[in-house]
Amino acid sequence: MLGNLLLSIREKKGLTKTNISDATGINVGHLTHIEKGERNPSQKALKDICRALDIPYQPLSYTYDKALTEEQVRFNLVDSIPYNTVPLVSNIMDMVICPSSIPNASIAFVMNDDSMKSSLPKGSVAFVEFNTIPLHRELGLFKYQDTVLVRRLIYRKNKLILKSDNLLTKDIVIENGSQLTIIGKIHVEN
Secondary structure (H helix, E strand, O other): OHHHHHHHHHHHOOOOHHHHHHHHOOOHHHHHHHHOOOOOOOHHHHHHHHHHHOOOHHHHHOOOOOOOOHHHHHOOHHHHOOOOOOOOOOOOOOOOOOOOOOOOOOEEEEOOOOOOOOOOOOOOEEEEEEOOOOOOOOEEEEEEOOEEEEEEEEEOOOOEEEEOOOOOOOOEEEOOHHHEEEEEEEEOOO
16 A cells, blocks of 8 residues: 555655665666555654655555555545654543554544444544555444544445434445545554
Protein backbone atom coordinates (compact mmCIF):
# COMPACT_ATOMS: atom_id res chain seq x y z
CA MET A 1 0.00 0.00 0.00
CA LEU A 2 2.88 2.38 0.74
CA GLY A 3 4.12 2.25 -2.85
CA ASN A 4 0.63 2.87 -4.25
CA LEU A 5 0.21 5.84 -1.94
CA LEU A 6 3.61 7.33 -2.79
CA LEU A 7 2.85 6.99 -6.52
CA SER A 8 -0.57 8.62 -6.10
CA ILE A 9 0.84 11.54 -4.08
CA ARG A 10 3.74 12.07 -6.49
CA GLU A 11 1.41 12.13 -9.49
CA LYS A 12 -1.09 14.49 -7.78
CA LYS A 13 1.77 16.87 -7.05
CA GLY A 14 2.93 16.71 -10.70
CA LEU A 15 6.37 15.40 -9.77
CA THR A 16 8.46 12.85 -11.64
CA LYS A 17 10.57 10.08 -10.16
CA THR A 18 13.55 12.09 -11.41
CA ASN A 19 12.42 15.06 -9.29
CA ILE A 20 12.23 12.81 -6.22
CA SER A 21 15.55 11.17 -7.07
CA ASP A 22 17.27 14.55 -7.40
CA ALA A 23 15.86 15.69 -4.04
CA THR A 24 16.64 12.48 -2.14
CA GLY A 25 19.63 10.85 -3.80
CA ILE A 26 17.61 7.64 -4.23
CA ASN A 27 18.01 6.31 -7.75
CA VAL A 28 15.01 6.22 -10.08
CA GLY A 29 15.13 2.42 -10.39
CA HIS A 30 14.84 1.99 -6.62
CA LEU A 31 11.96 4.51 -6.52
CA THR A 32 10.22 2.48 -9.25
CA HIS A 33 10.53 -0.69 -7.15
CA ILE A 34 9.16 1.17 -4.10
CA GLU A 35 6.15 2.54 -6.02
CA LYS A 36 5.39 -0.92 -7.45
CA GLY A 37 5.48 -2.37 -3.93
CA GLU A 38 8.40 -4.64 -4.79
CA ARG A 39 10.60 -3.08 -2.12
CA ASN A 40 10.02 -1.18 1.09
CA PRO A 41 12.13 1.93 1.65
CA SER A 42 14.22 2.21 4.79
CA GLN A 43 12.82 4.60 7.40
CA LYS A 44 15.47 7.15 6.42
CA ALA A 45 14.60 6.81 2.73
CA LEU A 46 10.89 7.17 3.52
CA LYS A 47 11.59 10.32 5.53
CA ASP A 48 13.62 11.69 2.61
CA ILE A 49 10.83 10.87 0.13
CA CYS A 50 8.25 12.53 2.38
CA ARG A 51 10.43 15.62 2.63
CA ALA A 52 10.75 15.70 -1.20
CA LEU A 53 6.95 15.33 -1.52
CA ASP A 54 6.44 18.02 1.16
CA ILE A 55 4.25 15.78 3.32
CA PRO A 56 4.56 14.65 6.95
CA TYR A 57 6.31 11.35 7.55
CA GLN A 58 4.30 9.86 10.44
CA PRO A 59 0.84 9.48 8.80
CA LEU A 60 2.45 7.80 5.80
CA SER A 61 4.56 5.50 7.98
CA TYR A 62 1.40 3.77 9.23
CA THR A 63 1.00 2.24 5.77
CA TYR A 64 4.43 0.57 5.93
CA ASP A 65 4.26 -3.21 5.28
CA LYS A 66 0.52 -3.15 4.49
CA ALA A 67 -0.92 -4.58 1.30
CA LEU A 68 -4.05 -3.64 -0.62
CA THR A 69 -6.64 -6.26 -1.50
CA GLU A 70 -8.09 -6.47 -5.00
CA GLU A 71 -11.32 -4.87 -3.72
CA GLN A 72 -9.40 -1.97 -2.17
CA VAL A 73 -7.52 -1.42 -5.43
CA ARG A 74 -10.77 -1.65 -7.45
CA PHE A 75 -12.37 1.09 -5.32
CA ASN A 76 -9.12 3.12 -5.40
CA LEU A 77 -9.25 3.37 -1.60
CA VAL A 78 -5.58 4.33 -1.41
CA ASP A 79 -6.82 7.83 -2.31
CA SER A 80 -9.02 7.79 0.83
CA ILE A 81 -5.99 7.46 3.14
CA PRO A 82 -5.22 10.76 4.91
CA TYR A 83 -1.48 11.01 4.27
CA ASN A 84 -1.13 14.65 5.31
CA THR A 85 -3.61 14.96 8.18
CA VAL A 86 -3.87 13.54 11.69
CA PRO A 87 -6.92 13.15 13.92
CA LEU A 88 -7.74 16.14 16.10
CA VAL A 89 -8.32 15.02 19.69
CA SER A 90 -10.29 17.39 21.89
CA ASN A 91 -10.18 15.47 25.15
CA ILE A 92 -7.78 12.87 26.51
CA MET A 93 -9.54 11.03 29.29
CA ASP A 94 -6.84 8.62 30.35
CA MET A 95 -4.36 6.05 29.14
CA VAL A 96 -5.41 2.45 28.45
CA ILE A 97 -3.35 -0.73 28.23
CA CYS A 98 -2.90 -1.75 24.61
CA PRO A 99 -3.45 -5.51 24.36
CA SER A 100 -0.67 -7.53 22.73
CA SER A 101 -3.36 -8.99 20.46
CA ILE A 102 -3.70 -5.52 18.87
CA PRO A 103 -0.03 -4.67 18.21
CA ASN A 104 -0.64 -1.93 15.62
CA ALA A 105 -3.09 0.21 17.60
CA SER A 106 -2.30 3.91 17.40
CA ILE A 107 -4.97 5.32 19.68
CA ALA A 108 -8.01 4.18 21.66
CA PHE A 109 -11.37 5.84 22.22
CA VAL A 110 -14.58 5.19 24.08
CA MET A 111 -17.60 4.58 21.84
CA ASN A 112 -20.07 7.40 22.47
CA ASP A 113 -23.22 6.19 20.70
CA ASP A 114 -25.29 3.07 19.94
CA SER A 115 -24.68 2.98 16.18
CA MET A 116 -22.58 -0.19 16.50
CA LYS A 117 -24.33 -1.56 19.57
CA SER A 118 -23.85 -5.30 18.94
CA SER A 119 -20.15 -5.19 18.03
CA LEU A 120 -19.04 -2.04 19.87
CA PRO A 121 -21.56 -1.05 22.56
CA LYS A 122 -21.72 2.51 23.87
CA GLY A 123 -19.02 2.99 26.54
CA SER A 124 -16.74 0.23 25.23
CA VAL A 125 -13.12 0.85 24.23
CA ALA A 126 -12.08 0.64 20.58
CA PHE A 127 -8.50 0.61 19.30
CA VAL A 128 -7.68 2.29 15.99
CA GLU A 129 -4.96 1.18 13.59
CA PHE A 130 -4.38 4.42 11.66
CA ASN A 131 -4.34 4.45 7.86
CA THR A 132 -5.34 0.81 7.59
CA ILE A 133 -8.23 0.04 5.26
CA PRO A 134 -10.76 -2.36 6.78
CA LEU A 135 -11.51 -5.53 4.87
CA HIS A 136 -15.07 -6.46 3.86
CA ARG A 137 -17.38 -6.34 6.92
CA GLU A 138 -14.64 -5.09 9.27
CA LEU A 139 -15.11 -2.09 11.54
CA GLY A 140 -13.49 1.17 10.63
CA LEU A 141 -13.25 4.79 11.73
CA PHE A 142 -14.27 7.07 8.87
CA LYS A 143 -14.84 10.70 8.07
CA TYR A 144 -17.82 11.26 5.81
CA GLN A 145 -19.38 14.66 5.11
CA ASP A 146 -17.53 16.30 8.02
CA THR A 147 -18.66 13.64 10.49
CA VAL A 148 -16.36 11.09 12.11
CA LEU A 149 -18.11 7.78 12.61
CA VAL A 150 -17.63 4.09 13.31
CA ARG A 151 -19.17 1.75 10.76
CA ARG A 152 -18.71 -1.63 9.14
CA LEU A 153 -17.24 -1.33 5.62
CA ILE A 154 -19.15 -3.35 3.03
CA TYR A 155 -17.81 -3.82 -0.50
CA ARG A 156 -20.46 -4.20 -3.21
CA LYS A 157 -20.00 -4.54 -6.95
CA ASN A 158 -19.91 -0.81 -7.72
CA LYS A 159 -20.28 0.93 -4.35
CA LEU A 160 -19.15 0.93 -0.76
CA ILE A 161 -21.54 0.85 2.16
CA LEU A 162 -20.88 2.13 5.66
CA LYS A 163 -23.19 -0.07 7.71
CA SER A 164 -24.36 0.40 11.25
CA ASP A 165 -25.30 -2.47 13.59
CA ASN A 166 -28.27 -0.40 14.79
CA LEU A 167 -31.25 -0.96 12.48
CA LEU A 168 -32.50 2.56 13.29
CA THR A 169 -29.34 4.08 11.80
CA LYS A 170 -29.43 4.50 8.03
CA ASP A 171 -26.65 2.92 5.95
CA ILE A 172 -24.40 5.28 4.00
CA VAL A 173 -23.85 4.39 0.36
CA ILE A 174 -20.59 5.67 -1.11
CA GLU A 175 -20.70 5.87 -4.89
CA ASN A 176 -17.62 8.09 -5.19
CA GLY A 177 -14.69 7.14 -2.94
CA SER A 178 -13.43 10.73 -2.86
CA GLN A 179 -16.22 11.55 -0.39
CA LEU A 180 -14.68 9.19 2.16
CA THR A 181 -11.66 9.47 4.43
CA ILE A 182 -10.52 6.24 6.04
CA ILE A 183 -8.98 7.08 9.40
CA GLY A 184 -8.29 3.46 10.24
CA LYS A 185 -9.37 -0.02 11.08
CA ILE A 186 -10.99 -0.64 14.46
CA HIS A 187 -10.06 -3.48 16.77
CA VAL A 188 -12.02 -4.50 19.84
CA GLU A 189 -10.39 -6.38 22.68
CA ASN A 190 -11.92 -9.84 23.09
